[in-house]
Amino acid sequence: MTDSKVHEAESVAKANRACEGSVLSWTFADGVIELALHRAPCNELGSASLEELEVFVTALESVQSEAHALIIYSHMKPGFCAGADLRELYQRSQAMEKPEAARGVRDFLERIHRVLNLIDAAPLTTIAAVHGVTFGGGFELALACDLIIADKMARFCFPELRLGLIPGFGGIPRLKRDLGNAVVRDLLLTGRSFNASKAQQIGLVSQVVGEGEALRAARATAAQIKKFDHATAVAAKKFIKPIPYEELHREIDLFCELFSQPAVEAGLRKFVESTDVQPYLP
C-alpha cells in the first residue's frame, strides 16, 4: 500500500471513530459508539440531518463488528428530537411543482428509511437515551433502537395526523412490532403525547430515570451488555427483532399518497406560519 493510501485509510479509520458534524457528532471508544444530536432548536430532521446520518451509518457499518453498543442521545435542552423539519419540508414543497415535490418527498423517505433500517438491524445493541420532546421522526428514531431509556421528563408523540399525514419514517410498523394494536391506535388516532411513565407502562421504555440521567443509565446498560459474547448477542437480536421491511415500504407509499392531499399543505402552512405559542399542542 502506498503512503498516500495508508494515510487515506488511517483518515477514514479515524473518521469512523469520531466525527463532529454540524448537526450531529459521534465517538467510538471502548466498544461503545455514541451518537450525539445537536441541531437547534430540537434536532429537527431535515436534509442536513439526513446527510450527516447517512455519513454516520456508513461509518457505523465499518466499525459495528468491533462495537457492542450504540447510544443515541441529544445535547439539546428541549428534548431528544421534535421530528421532521416541517419548515424545510413546507418551504421546499412550495418552491417546486407538485410532481417534483412528490418525488423529493419519496426520495427523502427512502433515504431516511435506509438509515433507520441500518440502525434497526445493526449487529450491536442500540440504545436511545431520551429526554424531553421525542415526537414524530424523533420518536421513530428512538423506535429504531433496541432499547429506549427515558428520563422522567421525556414525552412521546406521533402528531402526524394533525397535519393530515401518518408517521413516515417507519413509526407505524415499528410501533406495531413492539406494542399491542390497541395502544398503537390510541397513539396514532388521537395524536396525543404521553409521558415516560406511561411509555414504560405500555412496554415502550425499558427504564425511566431521573431528569438528566438517561445518558448515564444508557452507558451503564452498555457496560452490562459488554460482558456478553458479542456473536451470541448479535444472533439473539436477529432472532427476536424482525425488521418489517414490507410494511415499511407500504408506509412510504401511503405517506406519499397522503402528502399529495390539500389537507397536508394546509396543515404544514398552519404550523409554519403560526405565531401561536401552542404549535406543539394538539
Add this chain to the structure above:
Amino acid sequence: MKTGDQTLNEILDLAAAHFRVPKEKLSPDDDFFKTLGIDSLQTLDLLTKLENHFHVELPDYELQGVSDFRTLAGKIQARL
C-alpha cells in the same frame, strides 16, 4: 382526596418551582403563557411535571383552550 383548591395550590407551587418564578407572581386566573412567557414545548414540560406529581394521565388535547391555572386545576382534579 385533594380538594380543588389544594390541587390548584400545588399546581401554582409546581409551576413556580419549574419555571423559577416567585409564586406570588402567579395567580389562578392568569394566562400562564403570557405570565410565564412559555411556549408549547415548555407547557408540555409542565404537563409532564403535573402528571408525575398527581399520578394522573392528562391527554394534551384536553389543554386546548386552557390558558389559566384554575381551569388547568379543574382538568387535573377530574382525573384524581
